[in-house]
Amino acid sequence: MNISSARRLVAVATASAMVLLSGCGARVSDDTATAGEGTSCVDTSGSSVKIGFLNSRSGTMAISENTVYNSLKLAADQINAAGGVEGKQLTIVAEDGASEPTVFAEKAEKLIRGDCVAAVFGGWTSSSRKAMLPVFESNNALLFYPVQYEGLESSKNIFYTGATTNQQIVPALDYLKEKGAKSLFLVGSDYVFPQTANKIIKAYAKANGIEVKGEEYAPLGHTDFSTIVSKVKAAGADAVFNTLNGDSNVAFFKEYKNAGLTAEAMPVLSVSIAEEEVGGIGIGNIVGQPVAWNYYQTIDSPQNKKFVADFKTAYGDAKVTSDPMEAAYTSLYLWKGMVEKAKSFAVADIQKAAGGVSFEAPEGTVTVNGDNHHIAKTALIGKIAQDGLIYTDWTSGKPIEPDPFLKSYPWAAGLSG
Amino acid sequence: MNLKSFLTGRWAVVGGFVLAAVLLLVVAPALLTPFRLGLLGKYLCFAMVAVGIGLAWGRGGMLVLGQGVFFGLGAYIMAMHLKLADAPASTGVPDFMALISSDGVPFWWEPFRSGAVTLVAIVVVPALAAVLLGLATFRRRVRGAYFAILSQALAAAFAILLIGNPRSTGGSTGLNNFKGFFGFSLRDPANRLTLYVIAVVALLAMVAVARQLMVSRYGELLVACRDAEERVRFLGYDPAAIKTFAYAVAAVMAGVAGALFVPIVGIISPNDVGIVPSIGLLIGVAIGGRTTLLGPVLGAIAVAWAETSLSERFPSGWTYAQGLLFMLVVAFLPGGLASLGPVLRGWRDRLRPAVPAEKTSVPSLSGGS
Numbered sequence: 001m002n003i004s005s006a007r008r009l010v011a012v013a014t015a016s017a018m019v020l021l022s023g024c025g026a027r028v029s030d031d032t033a034t035a036g037e038g039t040s041c042v043d044t045s046g047s048s049v050k051i052g053f054l055n056s057r058s059g060t061m062a063i064s065e066n067t068v069y070n071s072l073k074l075a076a077d078q079i080n081a082a083g084g085v086e087g088k089q090l091t092i093v094a095e096d097g098a099s100e101p102t103v104f105a106e107k108a109e110k111l112i113r114g115d116c117v118a119a120v121f122g123g124w125t126s127s128s129r130k131a132m133l134p135v136f137e138s139n140n141a142l143l144f145y146p147v148q149y150e151g152l153e154s155s156k157n158i159f160y161t162g163a164t165t166n167q168q169i170v171p172a173l174d175y176l177k178e179k180g181a182k183s184l185f186l187v188g189s190d191y192v193f194p195q196t197a198n199k200i201i202k203a204y205a206k207a208n209g210i211e212v213k214g215e216e217y218a219p220l221g222h223t224d225f226s227t228i229v230s231k232v233k234a235a236g237a238d239a240v241f242n243t244l245n246g247d248s249n250v251a252f253f254k255e256y257k258n259a260g261l262t263a264e265a266m267p268v269l270s271v272s273i274a275e276e277e278v279g280g281i282g283i284g285n286i287v288g289q290p291v292a293w294n295y296y297q298t299i300d301s302p303q304n305k306k307f308v309a310d311f312k313t314a315y316g317d318a319k320v321t322s323d324p325m326e327a328a329y330t331s332l333y334l335w336k337g338m339v340e341k342a343k344s345f346a347v348a349d350i351q352k353a354a355g356g357v358s359f360e361a362p363e364g365t366v367t368v369n370g371d372n373h374h375i376a377k378t379a380l381i382g383k384i385a386q387d388g389l390i391y392t393d394w395t396s397g398k399p400i401e402p403d404p405f406l407k408s409y410p411w412a413a414g415l416s417g
Numbered sequence: 418m419n420l421k422s423f424l425t426g427r428w429a430v431v432g433g434f435v436l437a438a439v440l441l442l443v444v445a446p447a448l449l450t451p452f453r454l455g456l457l458g459k460y461l462c463f464a465m466v467a468v469g470i471g472l473a474w475g476r477g478g479m480l481v482l483g484q485g486v487f488f489g490l491g492a493y494i495m496a497m498h499l500k501l502a503d504a505p506a507s508t509g510v511p512d513f514m515a516l517i518s519s520d521g522v523p524f525w526w527e528p529f530r531s532g533a534v535t536l537v538a539i540v541v542v543p544a545l546a547a548v549l550l551g552l553a554t555f556r557r558r559v560r561g562a563y564f565a566i567l568s569q570a571l572a573a574a575f576a577i578l579l580i581g582n583p584r585s586t587g588g589s590t591g592l593n594n595f596k597g598f599f600g601f602s603l604r605d606p607a608n609r610l611t612l613y614v615i616a617v618v619a620l621l622a623m624v625a626v627a628r629q630l631m632v633s634r635y636g637e638l639l640v641a642c643r644d645a646e647e648r649v650r651f652l653g654y655d656p657a658a659i660k661t662f663a664y665a666v667a668a669v670m671a672g673v674a675g676a677l678f679v680p681i682v683g684i685i686s687p688n689d690v691g692i693v694p695s696i697g698l699l700i701g702v703a704i705g706g707r708t709t710l711l712g713p714v715l716g717a718i719a720v721a722w723a724e725t726s727l728s729e730r731f732p733s734g735w736t737y738a739q740g741l742l743f744m745l746v747v748a749f750l751p752g753g754l755a756s757l758g759p760v761l762r763g764w765r766d767r768l769r770p771a772v773p774a775e776k777t778s779v780p781s782l783s784g785g786s
Contacts, residue, residue: 026605028597058736096728100688101590103728106456110729113452127590130513131684134594138604152516190581191588196516219581220589 040140041116044345048089051076051335052111054122054132059099060221060246064324065124067276068146069094071325072121074314075332085336086343093117101131108132112141118345119144119335121328126150126193133158142347144335146328148271148293150196151404152415154372156351161331161366162324163294164374164404165200171379172241172269172292173204175394179267181238183211187228187252187268188243190217197243197271200406200415207411213237218244223251229259232266242270249273253285263288269381274322278388286384293323294377295363296390304362320389321362330361334368334375365399374402430628433711434621441617451606458613458681460721461620465674467702467717468623469667474699475707476631477663478643480565482695483572484671487543489579489690491672494542495679496592497526498535503596512594513587523585532599543672544665551661558657560646569692576691591686598680609681616677620714623670628710630666639663697724700743706755716753 042049053072055065076090084090093115095107104123111117112135119142123129129145136143136157143158151165176184184205188194198215205212213235216228229252232240244252249270256268269290275297278286297308297320307329308321334357339345342353355370366375376399382390406412445457466484473479500511501522508515509530510522528534550571554564579586586592601608630636641649642656649656679685688694698717705716720739728735750756 026602026608027600028602098728101593101686102682102684102689105593105684106459106682106725109452109455113450125589127588127686130590131593131686134683191583192513192516192590195518195583219577 040347041113042118042345043116044088044118046088048091049085049345050091050093050115050117051332052115052117052120052122053092053094054097054104054107054111054120055094056099056124056128057094057096061097061099061124061128064276065097065099065122067319067322067325068122068124068328070315071311071321071329072332074311075329077314078310079332079336085339086345097122097128099125101125101127104128105131105135108135108143109139112136112139118142118339119350121146121331121335123147124324127191129158130192140347142335142350144328144331146331147324148327150193151200151406152196154374154404156373157347158373159331159334159354159368160374160402160404161327161334163377163379164402165197166403166406166409167294167377167379167400168271168292169197169200170204170406170409171396171400172271172290172381173201173208173210175290175292175381176239176241176267176269177208177210178394179239181210183213183237183239185213185232185235185237185240186215186243187232187240188215188217189220189222189245189248191220191245193245194243198241200412201241203411203415211237218248218252220246220248222248225252225255228252229255229261232256233259233261237266240266240268242268243272244270245272249277250281250285253281253289257285263290273384274324275320275388275390276322276325278384278390279320283384283386283388287386289384290381290393291384291390292379292381293390294380295321295323295326296380296382296392297321298382298389298391299363299380301362301364303360307362323363326362330359330363330366330375333359333361334366338368367399369402372402372404374404376401434625438617438621441621442614446610446613451609454613455609455681456722456725458616459678460718461613461616462674462678462681463698463701463721464714464717465616465620465623465677466671466698467705467713468620468627469670470699470702471707471710471713472627472630472639472670473663473667474702475709475713476636476639476643477660479560479660479664480562480699481568481664481667482565482692482699483568483570483575484667484698485572485690485692485695486568486575487547487668487671488675488678488694488698489575489685489687490543490546490675491539492675492679492685492690493579493586493592494529494535494538494672495676496595496685497529498532499595499598499679500592501526501530502532502599503594513590513592514584518584520584526585539672539676540669543668547665547668548661551664552657555657555660555664569695572690572692572695576687579687579690587686589687591684591689592679593684593686595680595683603680603683612677612681616681619673619677623673624710624714626666630663631710635659635662697739700739702753704742704746704753706753708752709755712753712755715755 053069055069056062076092080089093111095111097104097107108120111120121144123132123145124147126149132143133155137155144161145158146161148163148168186198186201188198202212214231216231267290271292273291274293311321312319337357337359338350338354341357342349354368358365358367364378366377368375378399379396380392381394383393385391406415446454466488470481470484473481504511580589595603597603638654638659642659646656701717701720702713704720706712724735727738746753750760
């Protein structure tokens with residue numbers, strides 16, 4: 001091809017693209033365009049119904065998300081053995097999010113539009129959830145997200161079965177205040193969850209006369225904490241609030257111990273360290289430190305004893321159960337409850353029926369809030385013991401209603417703006 | 418006119434173009450679901466980057482391990498414009514920024530409020546970056562593995578920079594949740610089809626440009642630089658300028674690909690621009706055949722397609738498959754799948770020594786690191 005014919009081709013194609021653009025495309029302001037794509041292709045006519053599991057089975061998050069996948073699988077197997085949902089057996093379509101937001105978005109769309117699943121369960125990092133959110137909203141599908149997160153979000157297409165901030169971070173601050181902490185040092189990984197959490201912590205501290213003596217961030221995966229720990233030591237706060245995630249915790253707690261700091265003198269309250277992570281950090285480095293969650297393996301209830309026993313039977317005695325795993329397990333049962341209440345697998349019917357659906361979960365009774373799609377759950381502050389498990393030290397006593405935008409807390413006014 | 422010259426002549430090229438255009442513009446939209454068509458659109462974006470890599474690496478001998486940087490520049494420029502266009506008119510601050518800070522929009526975001534500035538920047542910024550980098554390195558006669566390491570380090574640094582500034586770049590989440598594209602709703606299937614058509618047109622245009630460059634005098638010089646840079650210098654040409662131009666063209670192609678990737682895929686994150694995706698693109702080019710015109714395009718599309726379908730069946734198996742394929746190609750098919758025919762013919766001829774070896778038309782690969 002010579003240049004002139006190449007030009008001609010480009011011109012013709014560009015012109016046809018322009019015609020397409022101006023011809024039938026809806027403008028942004030044209031809201032009716034969004035309704036068209038919401039038509040569902042879910043097939044509920046047979047004796048089974050498809051659901052999607054979307055977890056990182058490869059990449060840096062695989063070690064955590066595989067445990068969530070295992071709990072989801074356990075719940076699905078139990079539900080199928082007990083007769084399924086509305087008489088239909090669950091068929092699992094599993095996809096790998098590969099620890100990458102872009103892959104999560106692509107696979108979510110594949111599960112919704114390609115496999116026509118009735119609901120998707122999974123996601124861990126806030127990045128993965130934020131990547132999937134527009135996909136679920138534009139396709140009007142359902143995601144059940146099982147991990148505690150930074151709040152300030154509420155989508156009608158997502159059910160959040162982990163804690164929002166007023167069920168984890170705010171109770172943790174109440175706990176520290178009760179224990180007499182007058183000053184705090186904030187340490188976190190440099191991404192959306194720690195930053196948003198610290199914004200909330202600073203607002204709480206200001207209203208409660210707690211001094212924030214420092215705020216330090218380390219990139220995800222960072223492992224040199226000598227500078228940060230010496231800053232923490234020099235500041236001499238009453239407690240440290242830790243929102244580090246992943247491997248960084250190992251390095252941080254080793255350095256913390258090496259610097260001669262102890263859980264008694266300056267406790268480090270963590271919100272991302274559960275049973276699964278304790279082993280990796282090394283029990284000697286972290287014993288006695290407090291953590292904030294809504295579930296521990298040591299909870300003494302018939303539901304939890306059965307859950308822990310079933311999990312160990314399925315995956316081996318050495319396995320531990322943790323908060324996100326329990327929240328994932330619970331999410332599948334909550335979806336089952338919603339479908340049975342709605343007597344329908346359709347998204348609109350489930351959204352309508354969701355409010356008030358309740359489940360006797362391993363963590364205790366949880367109830368879905370129909371307005372913000374979070375669940376009421378009990379806050380538990382635990383202490384890490386020598387056996388690597390976490391034992392409850394403080395409890396909110398009853399389930400806390402979810403308040404993702406912290407509207408019922410006067411000190412939080414302006415945070416969600 | 419005999420058959421052979423007919424097949425390689427100008428009519429074959431025009432025919433090939435028409436065939437590709439018909440396949441991509443008529444057959445694919447008719448056969449594929451909107452979801453699969455969107456995926457194909459994504460693969461086409463990778464193919465655009467591959468055309469540039471084919472030019473810079475296959476023809477120019479520059480092992481560009483960091484094309485993710487230029488892809489990312491184009492993508493983030495486009496994403497910044499789309500985020501600003503979506504921002505509520507009252508504050509003008511995009512949603513993710515308002516969530517984690519109250520500092521407002523950084524000053525270097527402001528120019529991208531304008532659509533025209535954005536479109537110009539998508540071409541100019543990657544080109545400028547490549548020219549600066551190219552002149553700085555090629556003038557000093559940095560090449561081979563040293564240039565490869567440099568370009569790779571740049572990709573790593575770029576990703577770290579993006580992750581480290583979540584208030585202005587979205588951090589590890591990146592930028593997503595785009596409502597519109599220059600005023601058109603991205604949720605409307607008709608608009609998404611249009612975007613796909615734009616990607617097809619852009620890819621075909623880039624292949625046309627690459628072909629013109631390859632058959633021109635400049636293309637000859639570029640191959641000469643690859644194979645014997647010193648001789649080109651002694652003949653009075655400036656190899657640095659020759660190589661910088663190819664590098665800049667490859668950068669612009671990557672930038673435009675990134676800019677189209679954003680509305681088609683709906684998200685851009687540091688994971689899409691760092692070392693791993695940069696090398697992934699290169700593997701596609703190597704598998705397809707880096708010195709040929711269409712090898713890189715088909716290789717990139719095939720590798721991206723294989724990644725999607727393999728990871729749907731065997732999670733985490735893809736990485737191993739990709740590595741294995743790359744090793745096999747490097748060891749047994751250095752010219753990529755495009756050279757499969759000639760290589761097989763060579764083997765056949767060796768098995769039957771009586772037949773005189775046929776002259777192959779695959780461009781030489783010597784010194785093409």
